[in-house]
Amino acid sequence: MAVFVLVHGGGQGGWVWQQMARLLRGQGHEVYTPTLTGFGERSHLDCPHVSFRTFVDDVANVLIFEGLSDVVLVGHSMGGVVIPRVAEMVPERIRRVVWATAVVTRDGESLIEAVPQSPWIARAIKLGPEGIAETDLELLLDANIHDGTPEQREFIRARHLPYPPHALLEPGRLSAFLQLGLPTGYIVATLDRAIEPHIARGFMDRLPGCRKAEIEAAHQCMNTRPRELAEILVGMAV
DSSP: OOEEEEEOOTTOOGGGGHHHHHHHHHTTOEEEOOOOTTSGGGGGGOOTTOOHHHHHHHHHHHHHHTTOOSEEEEEEETHHHHHHHHHHHOGGGEEEEEEEEEOOOOTTOOHHHHSOOOHHHHHHEEEOGGGOEEEOHHHHHHHHOTTSOHHHHHHHHTTOOOOOHHHHHOOOOOHHHHTTTOOEEEEEETTOSSSOHHHHHHHHHTSTTOEEEEESSOTTHHHHSHHHHHHHHHHHHO
16 A cells, blocks of 8 residues: 655645545555645645745655655645655655646746646736736636536635745756656646646656656546546556
């Protein structure tokens, strides 16, 4: 059985993995779904002192204080910028690092530089000065979960919070992570309107030797195709 730590994307929280986490636990796996400071049930902690490093500490501390080892560390969307830094902090605790339709930033490259706005995201999000995003949530749902049911769409709508500017503008880091030589994986969502498949495959190429997989789903694949995504992650854990 594997140990999974699942890291959510911007605007979301550990809640986004709820159904998939239940499936994995039902198979006997150990699953942790940390919520980054300022989101979900930790939204009351948002303050000017929260930074991108806070996000990294949020996840790394779960591995440290829970005494986890041999971890399959998974990041979705913005979570892809967090997970290599977590691995840098605790490489001895990591089995594999997996990007699930997530951003892979080069050294010095921000998230907004790495991901060209798709037509759907351009309609949903207007970026202002200093990375402040004005978001039309309904249009964002059209971009992220267009393959979902009304109930799945409402599940996201009821919990989504604004995207943090410091995450959009944080300079990326990749080379230090790659030097660790940890096994990696990348999952392309073939219906994704947020990180379009051709962009995702470019991210995949930034991870030499990574284990590759595809899922026929939109960006919120953990919500619309939880069983299929769980199967892929279990396969990558081997």
